[in-house]
Amino acid sequence: MDTLADAKRVDIISDTHGYLSDELLAALEGADLIIHAGDMTSEADWDHLNTIAPIKAVLGNNDYYRDYGPEVPALNTFTYEGLSFAVAHYREELPVGTVDVAICGHTHRPKIVQLGKCLVINPGSPTYPRSARGNTMARLFVADGRVISADIIDL
Template sequence: MTESGRVGAEPEAKRIDIISDTHGHLSPALLEQLEGADLIIHAGDITSEMDWEHLCTIAPIRGVLGNNDYYRDYGPEVQRLALFTYEGLRFAVAHYREDLPVDDVDVAVCGHTHRSRVLEMGGCLVVNPGSATFPRGSRGATMARMMVSAGEVLSLKIIDLE
């Protein structure tokens, strides 16, 4: 175990938990998984100001509006597209995959389909964490976890939420 308390993680590595399509419900399994995150990314369809506020108490959060969020108020920083740099990596987050500028970033995050998927497009890693609440398909509720350090993605996995 390292000084950071994480098995197998280098001390300088940061943990990014990626979620989407929570639709007004943060399950106990999801909340348990999010504890200890250095950053949470939410790819839209939060549909609850109270859930947004709760997530903000767990870790810093970057999020976007989903197709069910336009009548919600999560603050002026939550728009349709989020572009930011974290730990030397350029990120883009949008609810819809087609809104992502994959040619201009290292990591692109989307949601909407409620199905988890990870793929590479050129030099960009595209992540859809699936839905943490209302999954489609046989896999069940999911989220993604990424470890990053010094401009590099060290690991990425899809986590099943029981």
């Protein structure tokens, strides 16, 4: 069963800072779930992303005066396709030992690392990157309680 055709696609972004580029929006088309790890800084962008796919998001340090509603907390934990997820803007706030996938942002630097049973992902930033790699996001394919693939996507 664990083929990409059977899997759900989870696109992960962070630190968009009020700008959704055409490249990013094109890359998000077809996602089954979008995860935003904070610093969206735009209620209009929240509304726009919700037209593409369901979103799980958290507040970043630049979102303090935004109102995305109660579904956007500082720490968002949920289960999707049999996997437990935790999303926080800061890496230090993630309960890494207790979930399957932990997602953070803030640094604007992409990274995927396996820590024990937990996959830790920072998608970087599609807007203001702080690495030589440039604008990035992350993409997971998941099915039946397993991560089938996890990649950083260059935009």
